[in-house]
Amino acid sequence: MRAEIIATGAELLTGGIAETNSAFLSEELLLLGLVPAFRTIVGDSEQDMEEALSRALERVDVVIVTGGLGPTEDDITRKVAAKIGKRRLVLNDDALAAIKSRLSQKGRKYPSSTDRQALIPAGARLLPNPVGIAPGFYLDEGKALLAALPGVPKEMEAMFAQGLKPILTERFGGRVFIRRRVLHTFGMSESDVNMAIQDVLKKRSPRLGLTAKETGVDVSIFAGESSGALSQTLIEKTESAVRKKLGDVIYGVDGQRMEEVVGALLKQRRLTIAVAESCTGGLIGARITNIAGSSEYFERGVVAYSNTAKTGMIGVPADLIERHGAVSRETAAAMAQGRPIVKKIVALGAWGGA
């Protein structure tokens, strides 16, 4: 079964706004065994929206539209969804009641344009909005299921999880059982990783993929078998084959960040950390403290950017800097071993983004 995600809104095409809903939905659909085949972004022209929706309904089994459910004139999803199926728009009493109650909870006025948000195509089922105003809906249109969700990510995510996901699971779940594992590596180039695991990469099932990111190369393992256990076993066998080849280069899995792993190790060993940074300008400290609970192990940091600062704050000998340069193994080592600012300084070189 295949799906298409359509995001609507002029600001997504020309406003420099990143469209993030489709990535969330792709991930969720995939885990239900629904393969995302197309993603489309379209503006708020009725004609273009109609074109995008009709095409989608012809080529996949599930079409999810995000956005265009607001109260203004350029919110056209309801209208276009109705038009395609030659349906009327009908005022949904449950939707209207929910909107009124939500607005009065928030102590906001009830402008007349709000009524428009309670309209849904005849024959559609309501998807309540657990966190915002605009309700969504879904309906069968031709061979496909068409669903409309709000564009605001937290509303869309809540409505998907509480409303649409159970329906998709009931209808499409249980055919293919997708499992995925992503191994995050650091310090090896994409072609070196490729070379190291080329035997495993060649396999058809599970499918492997390499992705080079700023933070390192990811190895994804992807299985879609007729049972969850089968997919899981395949993933585990392949993961251990990859780990045998790559070893310590793998620092985390499934979205774990380096700073999370470092934090967990420090907590586990009851150690604290301080950083002495130079070129990174504070980025290492910023990343370490970006983890909830980091105050348990992060004590302090210094950013010794100028040479004077390196000498004055951490006691790196001026002649050492002069001999080897500020950006050198020797200066970095002297920064790490320099005048202690807590019990022990752990200096990490240029790590990540900088």
Next chain:
Amino acid sequence: MRAEIIATGAELLTGGIAETNSAFLSEELLLLGLVPAFRTIVGDSEQDMEEALSRALERVDVVIVTGGLGPTEDDITRKVAAKIGKRRLVLNDDALAAIKSRLSQKGRKYPSSTDRQALIPAGARLLPNPVGIAPGFYLDEGKALLAALPGVPKEMEAMFAQGLKPILTERFGGRVFIRRRVLHTFGMSESDVNMAIQDVLKKRSPRLGLTAKETGVDVSIFAGESSGALSQTLIEKTESAVRKKLGDVIYGVDGQRMEEVVGALLKQRRLTIAVAESCTGGLIGARITNIAGSSEYFERGVVAYSNTAKTGMIGVPADLIERHGAVSRETAAAMAQGRPIVKKIVALGAWGGA
């Protein structure tokens, strides 16, 4: 004139990779007067790709495909572009020579699969790759222009700027003159900005838009008139109306970052800066030093994360922290006025992301 951008690659649909090329191209096309009407992401299935390309060629004037130009089996853009126009794929001698010379410059071997990258559809014109291996191409297909660019962003951007942009300018330029101005604000909520400039926002031309980002609210002004001067005048008039309402809240324009503006002001006044950070964990220093040439004014920083560090490194009295808490106006002020680590400490509170 309208455009569609098609990004191809299975990893864009299911790999959790953000697709960034379309945003770059949308912006560029818009400035040429080509309005992006659709963006499509499609995997590496030949059938889906053919469907996406044919639809696009029917509904817009310019179709740009990114990705699928590499040397492997799943790089199908060449093949599909040829198939749609019932063209043969022909080996382009210039492309082949360029690939060979690029690989030998890099001291890399020339694998036989590389030849495939020098194939382009018969009748297409070559777009050389200024920074990588895979060449691109463009051709007239039906009523539309179809161009294929690589998926790697820096290759795509260079090829667009040096190869495709001049061609699009020659063909489509000079009909509508789009000008845009983005004013970056800090410290006001979206609804407050909306309230403050509501009279200006209502205008039809130039069109205004508000976008709330992590770093603040952007006000975009967008004009598309029959001459550049006309568009420009409209933008300037509107900008000054907005500035009258918002004043100092606007810190920069057209993508300028806060740290760029701060850096320029420091340079101009021949001042240096040091930072004393707490919750931001080094992020302020990281952002300031992320600007080229920042070593001219950034001297050093301390990250006094624990209370001991606040007392020991910057001399914030322990009883003051106890009385007011670590996250308080009083502690922040004491950090700013504390023991000088250069001539003057400028402490910036929680600024931006943290």
